[in-house]
Amino acid sequence: MTVESTAARTSRRSAGSKAGATGTKRAAGTAAKKAAAKQGAAAEPELVQLLTPEGERVENAEYDAYVAGITPEELRGLYRDMVLTRRFDAEATALQRQGELGLWASLLGQEAAQIGSGRATREDDYVFPTYREHGVAWCRGVDPTNLLGMFRGVNHGGWDPNSNNFHLYTIVIGSQTLHATGYAMGITKDGADSAVIAYFGDGASSQGDVAESFTFSAVYNAPVVFFCQNNQWAISEPTEKQTRVPLYQRAQGFGFPGVRVDGNDVLACLAVTKWALERARNGEGPTLVEAFTYRMGAHTTSDDPSRYRGDEERVAWEAKDPILRLRRLLENEHHTDEGFFAELEVESEALGKRVREAVRAMPDPDRLAIFENVYADGHALVDEERAQFAAYQASFADAEGV
Ligand SMILES: Cc1ncc(C[n+]2csc(CCOP(=O)(O)OP(=O)(O)O)c2C)c(N)n1
Numbered sequence: 001m002t003v004e005s006t007a008a009r010t011s012r013r014s015a016g017s018k019a020g021a022t023g024t025k026r027a028a029g030t031a032a033k034k035a036a037a038k039q040g041a042a043a044e045p046e047l048v049q050l051l052t053p054e055g056e057r058v059e060n061a062e063y064d065a066y067v068a069g070i071t072p073e074e075l076r077g078l079y080r081d082m083v084l085t086r087r088f089d090a091e092a093t094a095l096q097r098q099g100e101l102g103l104w105a106s107l108l109g110q111e112a113a114q115i116g117s118g119r120a121t122r123e124d125d126y127v128f129p130t131y132r133e134h135g136v137a138w139c140r141g142v143d144p145t146n147l148l149g150m151f152r153g154v155n156h157g158g159w160d161p162n163s164n165n166f167h168l169y170t171i172v173i174g175s176q177t178l179h180a181t182g183y184a185m186g187i188t189k190d191g192a193d194s195a196v197i198a199y200f201g202d203g204a205s206s207q208g209d210v211a212e213s214f215t216f217s218a219v220y221n222a223p224v225v226f227f228c229q230n231n232q233w234a235i236s237e238p239t240e241k242q243t244r245v246p247l248y249q250r251a252q253g254f255g256f257p258g259v260r261v262d263g264n265d266v267l268a269c270l271a272v273t274k275w276a277l278e279r280a281r282n283g284e285g286p287t288l289v290e291a292f293t294y295r296m297g298a299h300t301t302s303d304d305p306s307r308y309r310g311d312e313e314r315v316a317w318e319a320k321d322p323i324l325r326l327r328r329l330l331e332n333e334h335h336t337d338e339g340f341f342a343e344l345e346v347e348s349e350a351l352g353k354r355v356r357e358a359v360r361a362m363p364d365p366d367r368l369a370i371f372e373n374v375y376a377d378g379h380a381l382v383d384e385e386r387a388q389f390a391a392y393q394a395s396f397a398d399a400e401g402v
């Protein structure tokens with residue numbers, strides 16, 4: 001497998017194949033791209049898409065096998081995951097506005113990339129997220145309320161990474177790709193057949209850490225999937241400021257495959273990630289998956305995107321909404337009734353209420369807790385600093401419970 005766009009080869013192949021019985025249509029766009037190329041216009045590279053924004057399935061010889069047996073119940077499950085994740089995210093944004101959280105990084109618009117890839121992982125796989133992977137956390141079984149402690153400033157993480165094989169959020173962008181690569185190299189040494197997936201953004205792709213991870217994982221054939229959510233922005237910097245080539249093509253220089261997938265298509269993200277994880281398990285080494293998506297909201301609640309981007313692109317991406325397109329598929333193929341959507345609404349409301357109550361009930365931490373767990377067995381210098389800080393706190397006239 002080379003880094004030639006898998007979709008390009010697939011669309012060549014599927015151009016001669018027959019449309020399926022469930023309204024499947026052929027991968028389109030090749031002719032238009034050729035025409036654009038003739039006119040000298042820069043054609044956008046192909047991406048793997050299995051579900052159009054209109055909710056129609058697209059045939060794909062390479063990746064169909066990875067979602068071929070998907071049942072209506074599983075499709076409803078993916079829809080439920082995305083709706084509840086979006087609801088949780090909206091609730092967290094509101095809690096920040098109410099002063100209950102210090103900050104929130106919204107995943108709005110990236111639900112398909114996260115749920116599709118998250119649901120592709122196996123229980124024994126290990127996930128290294130950045131700070132926006134609330135949907136992946138959901139798939140891994142991390143209780144969403146646990147994600148909020150760090151953003152409320154009451155802990156440094158809030159979950160045990162080893163309980164769900166879901167590492168703590170990482171703010172130093174790109175650094176988790178190194179941790180993931182090291183972990184994957186360890187898996188190989190253990191002789192296990194688990195895989196690792198590292199999430200990072202288009203901005204993080206410029207970090208030296210990411211380049212080093214690519215080199216190491218390629219040379220050591222590490223079982224790791226690099227899942228880049230290209231949401232078009234790194235705070236106020238557009239992707240053009242990170243790269244002169246489509247990001248997935250970077251993999252070529254390191255000697256492993258790269259694929260661009262429609263990041264708003266949950267089925268394509270599921271299929272491509274399953275394929276990449278399978279390669280890792282089979283000893284075929286790393287893969288770069290570029291999920292082409294869009295950050296619908298602000299970078300974080302501290303950001304005001306109207307200062308650096310117009311409304312037009314958000315409006316264009318709204319038409320590609322990941323949840324809407326799966327809803328259209330479910331409706332087109334009569335996999336749901338009104339009861340399903342009504343029950344999901346009730347479930348969303350209940351989740352919102354649970355999240356609000358959990359956040360408000362989070363106790364302030366003991367002020368000296370920050371000195372705990374620095375070293376496994378304690379350290380004289382930390383003991384000294386703890387004593388100094390305790391004395392400082394006690395020096396205030398209204399000191400209590402230090
Ligand atoms: C090493 C490092 N440099 C700078 C920052 C400040 N910073 C935080 S988020 C961010 C942009 C990240 O963009 P991207 O990787 O595209 O991820 P996104 O936020 O879009 O999900 C930057 C520069 C940081 N956290 N870490």
Ligand SMILES: [Mg+2]
Nearest residue numbers: 201202233234
């Ligand atoms: Mg980004």
